[in-house]
Amino acid sequence: MSKVALLARLELTDAELDTYTDQLAAIIDHAADVAALDLADVPPTAHPLPIENVLRPDVVTPSVDRDEVLSQAPSVEDRRFRVPAILGEEP
Amino acid sequence: MSLNLTHEPIEGEHFLITSDLTGDVWEIVVGLEVHCELATVTKLFCGCPNMFGDEPNTNVCPVCLGLPGSLPVLNHQVVELAMRLGRALHCSVEPSVFARKNYFYPDMPKDYQVSQFDRPINVDGWLDLPDGTRVGIERAHIEEDTGKNTHAGGSGRIHGADYSLVDYNRAGVPLVEIVGRPHIRHPEQAKVYIDELRAILLATEASDAKMEEGSLRVDANVSVRRVGDPALGRRCEVKNLNSLRSLGRAIEYESRRQVDLLESGETIKQETRHWDEGAGRTRAGRSKEEAEDYRYFQEPDLVPLAPSAEWIAAIDAALPVLPAQRRVDLAAASGVGITETGVVITVQRDLDTLALAAIAAGGDGRRVLTHVEHNLSGEGVVDLDPSLLGNLVQLELAGQITATQAKTVLADMVVTGRTPEVIAAELGFEAMDTSELEGIVDGIIADSPDEWEGYCSGDDKRRGKLQGFFVGAVMKATKGQADGKAVNAILDARRSAAS
């Protein structure tokens, strides 16, 4: 669970971790009926829609007002979004 | 397979490392992953301009900023170019879906990247290198680019930075990731692969493929194994390769590093390493607390992509002639081997059309390509009238002018566009009368009795040296106008007569 919290960028207290573990276990238990099914021959449905091939033309459409967007940012410098030190490289 | 008893790389197909310690011989196995930015007008999922170098955060919108509530819509031209590239690489175009690759990083507006995972658009292709190697292409899929972080404060390098600034102009730019199979065996071969790929990207107009602008990015997967071992060694991924030179140097460094480790009994840790151009070495990436788990799942905001057979056929019909095919055509027309430098360089310089026309105009294939390889490069060359080149070669082979003279005439032809006959006459390049030449040769023989004695009776090595002496003397006496071949023929004849 603490690995999951790290992947999700959430910090949980030990008490919370315990509570969540229990609660999630209950939900997963409930889902055990699903886990027990033999669905080897059943294809997954990722999407309820039978639509394919939705494409748009390669034509410029108006961008958004930069100032309007930057005005909503927590921290801006030099027309860019400012963030604290980034440790580690891009995966 | 030749054995190399030192650590020096050999020119040739395989790059071999011989251990000082055990005498074992190792080979390298390299697979390249190349990301190319597609040359579309707009981004992958929105109508923002796909432009390099604009003011920060000016080519952005709710979609590529990943604002709450925004949704992606796929750019038609991205699919066109991706398929074009895939077919140029002989891939099979398949129905495909998009997937989310989930991880946190500030240059990722949604903290997931939309890519293709288990069902990519192009699979199972190949690329033929000039040296005849066929490098397999596992897949070439579509994905979105990230924004750009600029590190500020501290030393400017990521570890010493106080903070970073993020520009999302590049976020959402369309990429194709081309995953090559591990068929490369030499650092030079890796560079040739990239050159060939770049030529294909330019020919199909899929990308402008500039490593220095980031529209072509290369990562190298490097592993080593003892020669003869069928199993693949554990590989490391090397990143931060900003030029072909870095690519070659990094592969060489990394493979030696791995051999040294394995020879001393250690194992290779499968990891990402970064190339440090300044220090000339790779370094392990910062060790993470946990391995990244991307939790791929099908992108629910996009629908599947199933290009019609008609679309694929139209793409095939419109594919330009690719470098590999141009080499085939030129080899056939010139009679020169397809892997020989004459063919390779002529195509590389885009002078094959010129060469083919010169050959069609009567020029000997091998001679034409030799001229292209050694004497034709730079500006204006492509405008040369091919029939002139054909004529020139004909004159050469008829013995009217020497090879050295032809080079000079050619240089003039490129600039002035005059016929070789006119130029040769103006420069006084005419074939020497045979009896006149014989007379000069005889004169020099007479003047150098000792050398002549050595030439006639000496061993092959001695004769070769003295031949050079005589030819040189004749050239001096004729101010370079003598044809070397003719001189040799006369010397031979005199020697036979003397014995």
Place this chain on the structure above:
Amino acid sequence: MSESVIPTTAVEISRAVRAGELSAREVLEVHLSVIDGREGEINAFNLVLADEARIAADAVDRRVADGGDPGLLAGVPLAVKDNLCTRGIPTTCSSRILEGWRPPYDATVVSRVSAAGAISVGKTNLDEFAMGSSTENSAFGPTRNPRDISRVPGGSSGGSAAAVAAGFAPISLGSDTGGSIRQPAALCGVVGVKPTYGLVSRYGLIAFASSLDQVGPFSTTVADSALLLEAIAGHDPLDSTSIPDADTGAARSLLSVLHDGVAGLRVGLVTELMGEGIAPDVAARVRQAAEALAAAGAEVGEVSIPALSYGLSAYYLIAPAEASSNLARYDGVRYGMRVDADTTAQMNTATRTAGFGAEVKRRIMLGTYALSAGYYDAYYGKALKVRTLICRDFAAAYQNFDVLLTPTSPTTAFRFGEKTADPLSMYLNDICTIPTNLAGHPAMSLPFGAGADGMPVGVQLMAPALGEATMFRAAAVLEAAAPDLSEALQ
């Protein structure tokens, strides 16, 4: 102008405003004073937009005066769930992490209702990020059920349902991922519709679970929901999952067929949703509704849809999985709350930990787990297959039936705090509504009398994809036959 002069339905208001008989401004002021009177105790709104609404109403009136077309919803006050982007107006999803965020763009549905002349009166409260069934998960306090303020209005669109039930606006917009329109509609005694997936644009709807979310109407009458749905439905080039108009003609022509009746319509009562787990008074009202349809000429039968018993499990794997990915973007970098720290990763974590409520965190954890390496096949992967089974079972049922009838919610509105201790008990509220989200089918809830405790009972109609017209026809019949809410259950 007294309230009794103002019509109470969107159909009547828009007709009168378009005809110049009524001014949009008048209508607005009446509704603003109702809001003034009860909003304090109901808390339906995160933000009331009185000034903006007045400007919009005046514009509609000018349009009418100039002889222009003010739109099909001209002058109708409308409340907007606070997970729909409204340009320049705070859109919070009832979460601290988006407190004060002003989107630089409007959701497509917001643009459409605005173009149709509707007057947005405010952004309504919801369970944080639409995760919940009671609106108790809002970071800005719960909304109370107008019929009994000691009880929940349902969720997650509790504010939108309550706003209509309390008379703050005749119509409102909500969103439905696992029942978030229908269940609060049932608990508040109003009409609520979840359209076919893809019929209404999701552009600008802040995502919870992308393959399940849909925007839909609340109203007091079936006709009003039809009117609002017609105004918002239709292809949007900004939403790749939006159905092309060529395929949705029938689903968007509802008003014209509304009173076509149900003669010969085959109605199926779903066995799995009438037994254990459903309160007896609720089940009784559903059977009454079935009788009403039969009396109007429908053929009523029973149908079993076995895969439904796995629906809850599949939903509580798929929805949190998609949500865990959709909510990753709330990282303190580009908008919303930021809690500073030395490194970006620490800042992300501190921000999300402080900004998200417990239920949201729980679902993110569950979703991340369901997708993680080693668990994907057993959980998320399996859930997608269960989804196929549900689709197949529905398809089989619709071979023999045109619409299906079920309860909307297993119980009437419960009291605050009754289900918050055990998340699983809260999730069980959704068993009737979840299956149609998984299948992408349309469904709606309409009030059909009161339960044993005097609180409204909602009955749910379901139809196959793009079967809105059939569904609305049945709804119109039920509406006419519905017992008064004050009538006790026999």
